[in-house]
Amino acid sequence: MSDLRPILLVEDNPRDLELTLTALEKCQIANDIVVARDGAEALDFLNQDGAFATREPGDPAVVLLDLKLPKVDGLEVLAKVKGDRNLRHIPIVMLTSSREEQDLVNSYELGVNAFVVKPVEFSQFFKAIQDLGVFWALLNEPPPKARQRGGS
Numbered sequence: 001m002s003d004l005r006p007i008l009l010v011e012d013n014p015r016d017l018e019l020t021l022t023a024l025e026k027c028q029i030a031n032d033i034v035v036a037r038d039g040a041e042a043l044d045f046l047n048q049d050g051a052f053a054t055r056e057p058g059d060p061a062v063v064l065l066d067l068k069l070p071k072v073d074g075l076e077v078l079a080k081v082k083g084d085r086n087l088r089h090i091p092i093v094m095l096t097s098s099r100e101e102q103d104l105v106n107s108y109e110l111g112v113n114a115f116v117v118k119p120v121e122f123s124q125f126f127k128a129i130q131d132l133g134v135f136w137a138l139l140n141e142p143p144p145k146a147r148q149r150g151g152s
Contacts, residue, residue: 006032008060010042010077012069016118023129031061039072043080046087059090064132067096067103075106082111093132
């Protein structure tokens with residue numbers, strides 16, 4: 001079994017989803033990318049509920065979370081994850097087009113690990129996603145519990 005944990009990408013915009021997946025593919029990250037198209041689906045994945053009830057146990061290497069989502073918005077997903085003692089260690093990167101200062105403040109107050117504003121220019125967006133993927137999937141060292149949760 002591989003030690004690579006998946007990356008959970010939570011994005012409802014088809015264009016941003018395609019660009020993000022392409023950028024992650026180009027940097028040759030071997031981690032699987034799991035896509036959730038709304039906040040409820042992301043929470044189901046993290047809690048192994050609904051359509052994800054039978055998924056392999058374990059936490060993602062990182063959650064790339066859009067702020068403005070249908071059903072459950074990104075801030076609510078962030079609050080639920082960081083408020084759950086079994087999930088709070090999972091790194092969450094808010095990846096959003098919002099430049100509102102209050103979104104930034106609220107995200108950090110809720111415990112986000114990083115807040116990245118999506119660059120409008122394609123090459124900048126592409127580079128930002130590649131840098132995020134390499135850092136969180138390859139360079140970041142998770143706490144020991146994160147590697148083993150659900151698999152022990």
